[in-house]
Amino acid sequence: MTVSDAVDDDPFGLRSLDVASLRRRDGAKWGARPVDYAAWVADMDFEVAPPIAAALHGVIDRHEFGYPNWGGPYALSPAGQQFVTRMSDRFGWEPDVDEVVDLIDVLQGVRAAVYHRSAPGDGVVLHMPAYFPFIDTIETMGRRRVDVTWTDGGFDYDDLDERLTRDGARIWILCHPHNPLGHVFDRAELERIAEIAMRHDLLVIADEVHADLCMPGVEHVPFAALGTEVERRTVTVTSASKAFNLAGLRWAVMHVGDAGLRDALAGLPGHYLGAPNRMGVAAAVAAWTECDDWLRDVVAVVDENRLALASLLEQHLPGVDYRPPSATYLAWLDCRELGFDDEPHEVFRARGVELSPGPQFGPTGAGHVRVNLATSPSILADMVAAMAG
Ligand SMILES: Cc1ncc(COP(=O)(O)O)c(C=O)c1O
Structure with a gap:
C-alpha cells in the first residue's frame, strides 16, 4: 500500500483508504466477496499509524527474523x-x-x-x-x-x-x-x-x-x-x-x-x-x-460516524432501530421493522453491501445486522444509501 492509495477525505487528518484501494487489498473484509461496500469483519479502512509502519519497516530493514532475545527462551515479550x-x-x-x-x-x-x-x-x-x-x-x-x-x-x-x-x-x-x-x-x-x-x-x-x-x-x-x-x-x-x-x-x-x-x-x-x-x-x-494521537483521531471519526449513522438511517432506512455504541466501531441495527425477515444481511448483500449477519450473534440477533463504522464518513454515507436499494 503506497501513500498515494490513501485519501484524506475526513476532517480529522486520518489516512482513510478509498474504495478502489480497499478492493485491491488481499484482506478478508473487502476481498471475501465481490461487493460494492464491505462493513462486516472488525478491520478498519484506515492506514495504520505511521509509528507502527516505521517499527515494522525497522524489523525488515534489520532483517531481524530469527529467534528474539527477550531474556530467556520463554521470557515475556x-x-x-x-x-x-x-x-x-x-x-x-x-x-x-x-x-x-x-x-x-x-x-x-x-x-x-x-x-x-x-x-x-x-x-x-x-x-x-x-x-x-x-x-x-x-x-x-x-x-x-x-x-x-x-x-x-x-x-x-x-x-x-x-x-x-x-x-x-x-x-x-x-x-x-x-x-x-x-x-x-x-x-x-x-x-x-x-x-x-x-x-x-x-x-x-x-x-x-x-x-x-x-x-x-x-x-x-x-x-x-x-x-x-x-x-x-x-x-x-x-x-x-x-x-x-x-x-x-x-x-x-x-x-x-x-x-x-x-x-x-x-x-x-x-x-x-x-x-x-x-x-x-x-x-x-x-x-x-x-500512537495515542492517531487513536484519538480514530475515535473522533468513529464518534462522528456513529452519530451520522442515526441521521443516515432516518433519511434512507426509517424503521431501523439503532442506539449509537458507547465504545467499539461496531453498530448493531435492529431491522425487524423493515420486513426483511430474520436475515436482513441477505437483502443488503443483494444491494451490494456486506454486513455481519445478526443471527451469527445468537438467537436474539435474528432480524439484526452489525455494521463496521471504521471507515471514512463519505464511504459510510454512500454505503447507507446503497443499503436502501
Ligand atoms: C470481542 C472480541 N474478542 C476477540 C476478537 C478477535 O481477536 P483475535 O483475532 O485477537 O482473536 C474480536 C475481533 O473482532 C473481538 O471483537
Missing part, C-alpha cells in the same frame, strides 16, 4: 511487558507482570481459560447477543450456555442470579466493552457482575480488546481493577489489534489473576500456546507507546 504499563497509565490498573502471558490472539486466551477451568457440561455465562466465536467456543467444547439477554436497554441480573442458584455455572465470559452492542459496563454494573460471580464461584474471562475504543466522555474500568478479590478470579485478555488495526499480525496478551489457570498453564510445555510473532510484538509496542 516486550509487548507483554508494555501491557502492564499501558493498563496502569490508561486505566489505573496495575497487573503483576509475573501473571502476564503472551498469546497469539485474544480468542486463544479465552479458549485456553474455558478449556482448563471447566469441564464438558459446565455452564458458561454469556451476554446475548454475543460475539459469535464465544458461542462457538462454548458449543464446540461441549459447555452449557447460560444466556443473559439484552432487553429494553439492559441485562436482567436478578433473573440470571436465580438461574445460577438453580443450575450453577463455572465461567462468565465478559465482553467489555461489548461486541456487538457497543455497551460499556460502568462501575456499578461491573460490581453487580463481580458480586454474582463471587457468590456463585465463577471464573470471569474479561475480553477487553475494545477498551481503547471508548467514545469521548466514556470511561473504561478494567474488570480486574475492581479489587484484589475480583482480580484473583479474573482472566483478562486483550491486544492492540482492534484499536490499532493489527489483527493479521497475531499477538495478544493475557493477565491470569486466577491461580487455577496459572497452575494449569505452568504444567504445559513452554510455548504450548505458540511463540509470539516478533512483527506483532514490534507493532504492539509502537501502538501502545507512540
